[in-house]
Amino acid sequence: MQGLEDPRGAPLSTADPSNLEALERAHALALGFQGDPIAEIDRALARDPDFVMGWLFKAGMLTQAMETRIYEPMVAALEAAEALADKANERERGHMAAVRAWVEGDFTRACERWDRVLIDHPRDLLALQLAHLSDVLLGDVASQRDRVARVLPEWHEGVPGYGWVLGFYAFGLEENRDFGRAEEMGRRAVALNPKDAYAIHAVAHVHEMTGRQAGGIWWMTSRRDDWAAGNFANHLWWHLALFHLDVGEIDRVLEIYDERLRGGPGAEGKYQELDSAALLWRLWLYGHDLGVRWTELADKWAPAATDSLYAFNDVHAMMTFVADGRDDLAERVLTAAERHVRRGHDDNVAMTREVGLPFCRAQQAFAEGRYEEAVERLLPIRCQTQRLGGSHAQRDVIALTLIEAALRAGRYRLARALINERVALKPTSPQNWRLLGRARQGAGDQDGARKARARATSLFSQPLQNAPAE
Numbered sequence: 001m002q003g004l005e006d007p008r009g010a011p012l013s014t015a016d017p018s019n020l021e022a023l024e025r026a027h028a029l030a031l032g033f034q035g036d037p038i039a040e041i042d043r044a045l046a047r048d049p050d051f052v053m054g055w056l057f058k059a060g061m062l063t064q065a066m067e068t069r070i071y072e073p074m075v076a077a078l079e080a081a082e083a084l085a086d087k088a089n090e091r092e093r094g095h096m097a098a099v100r101a102w103v104e105g106d107f108t109r110a111c112e113r114w115d116r117v118l119i120d121h122p123r124d125l126l127a128l129q130l131a132h133l134s135d136v137l138l139g140d141v142a143s144q145r146d147r148v149a150r151v152l153p154e155w156h157e158g159v160p161g162y163g164w165v166l167g168f169y170a171f172g173l174e175e176n177r178d179f180g181r182a183e184e185m186g187r188r189a190v191a192l193n194p195k196d197a198y199a200i201h202a203v204a205h206v207h208e209m210t211g212r213q214a215g216g217i218w219w220m221t222s223r224r225d226d227w228a229a230g231n232f233a234n235h236l237w238w239h240l241a242l243f244h245l246d247v248g249e250i251d252r253v254l255e256i257y258d259e260r261l262r263g264g265p266g267a268e269g270k271y272q273e274l275d276s277a278a279l280l281w282r283l284w285l286y287g288h289d290l291g292v293r294w295t296e297l298a299d300k301w302a303p304a305a306t307d308s309l310y311a312f313n314d315v316h317a318m319m320t321f322v323a324d325g326r327d328d329l330a331e332r333v334l335t336a337a338e339r340h341v342r343r344g345h346d347d348n349v350a351m352t353r354e355v356g357l358p359f360c361r362a363q364q365a366f367a368e369g370r371y372e373e374a375v376e377r378l379l380p381i382r383c384q385t386q387r388l389g390g391s392h393a394q395r396d397v398i399a400l401t402l403i404e405a406a407l408r409a410g411r412y413r414l415a416r417a418l419i420n421e422r423v424a425l426k427p428t429s430p431q432n433w434r435l436l437g438r439a440r441q442g443a444g445d446q447d448g449a450r451k452a453r454a455r456a457t458s459l460f461s462q463p464l465q466n467a468p469a470e
């Protein structure tokens, strides 16, 4: 039986148009961070259990959850696809090999397998999406840009889904500090689809990295209706909160946390917990009283204390445990991570050994007032933190922890050097100048401290809410 092609020309073994329609609907939901793509494809699979690409879509999407509670459905979907290997086409077998590699913990080989599919089918939007998102999870910064660049010339506005590809490219360019082109690509994607949350997010990252807090607040709030109802909203609220945090609007940061991240509809799941921990830790570093928020969040993270599936999750779990004084849970994270490093064989071993464990131990030292130890644990890894995965903006929490530990340890000259580096990259950040003021003060440079504080105040006092976009 002749198989179908999707609207981009990627071949499927199924000949049933309703399967293709269901896959397109489910994929559109996933790309747009809307609804429940898995439930959508499950309905098609219940109707036709021989729908190979349906199983592969489900298994592929579940790889991105990075949670043990997702592991069994992911493996079951892959095995259902593999049982149909004889009916599958070569593209589908490529997806099978990729997800199989992922299940075996070889995330890098999974990306390479998806890339093989893309070499033959550069308009395979699913392979591109899964490999791109995996590049972010793995911290493969160059591939976040170049994997998209390899296929982009084969796309144009007439190909359905082109905007999503521009959004991927925008993020990849931004992470490689090509901010001008990143913003151009992101804005083009948003012009094609104002509800493209991933492209909105890429442009938010450009604002974050270039210290355009006022523009960032405007960018996010002026199109809030386009992103705030989707499944990416928690992370986008986190980004908005970062802009407010930088300029010192702590009440607004807490308002966003309490109203958007702390609880309520949609505030469930690992990604919400990651963003919540990342925001509270930044506030905590600067000495803000967070009340019972840590306790609530540590309770949510508690079941993950022995997961050690993904170092990026571990470090965020650890933040909540040490900040809330949950020593038993913190020890469990360390024990599980150490055991994983000794016995594991997957890509997460290196991520844990090189960045995850040192940062977890540094957090524990910091929380217990052993600031000098926290400094010494973080200094050797500060230039390799991309191995943890995530974005520059997310991993900045490591740099901020190191600086705060250095300040509290009285290592003012070290702190000054580290902050000088930040100010050079982002001179419009009031937060950077506030930190520099503290370091200079500690180092005995009273005049320099006064100037840094004055700079922070002058940047902070600029009107933000009504600032023009650019």
Ligand SMILES: [Fe+2]
Pocket: 201, 205, 235, 239, 391, 393
């Ligand atoms: Fe982000």
